[in-house]
Amino acid sequence: MSVTDIRLVSFGYLHGAPPAFATLVIDLRRHFRDPHVDPALRHMTALDVPVRRAVLNTSGIRELIGATALLAEAFDAGPAEAPLNIVIGCAGGRHRAPTVAMALAKRLGKAGITVHLGHRDLDKPVVERTAAGDAVATTRS
Template identity: 70%
Template sequence: MSVTEIRVISFGYLHGAPPKAHLTLDLRRHFRDPHVDPALRHLTAADLPVRRAVMGTPGIREAIVAVALLVEAFDNGPSPAPLTVAVGCAGGRHRAATVAMVLAERLRKTVGPVDLIHRDLGKPVVERTATGDTVAPAGA
């Protein structure tokens, strides 16, 4: 049997609550953040240097494989049903969007059609300190 619909949503925790999902992957604490590199900060997963930085992070490929295998397990279950996977990082522009793109592409090859949504990819950069605290916009 097969799930009727698979949706992968990337998002940033700094832009609001995570979307409702069956599986949520939180990349904030365990994987290097391209935001800390001034050359990458204002780029997004649409840019090759960001994708290379994210995919070059130790452990990220294994995490994607693990999530894909979990989705495939759900897909092989006896009760077909829609399945949503949310992938989050701080701002939703680098890690989450890249991982969601790679995950969706893999699932399209192994499971079938996947709806990929980038909730926060086009939102402005949230400036943060080295400790991850948000910085108030100028004039606020």
């Protein structure tokens, strides 16, 4: 095994660019529905069951998690030892990205890979957006 550890970090593009240490960046913004659009979920995070359920039941998400796990295992099988840093981003970093990161960490852990999971923006304020997706203000909740 060439990758002894994998670092997974979720983040929100509305709070800044992907972490510079990233080996792989997974951008969830345009391909998967944002739970933020549901007022009942907007102020929740991936730590809340309704958010995780909404994200994991989104068409294609489970396949993406499986494909990313296979990608991580392919890096692990490579001939050189090197850290693997996977960063997963969505708009605000509170719903999709942390849910996917948590599910991926669980899957890789079951495969015997040591995973270090972090969430850069999970605890940051909700970023309110216009219908076009532009950030307009932040609120605490």
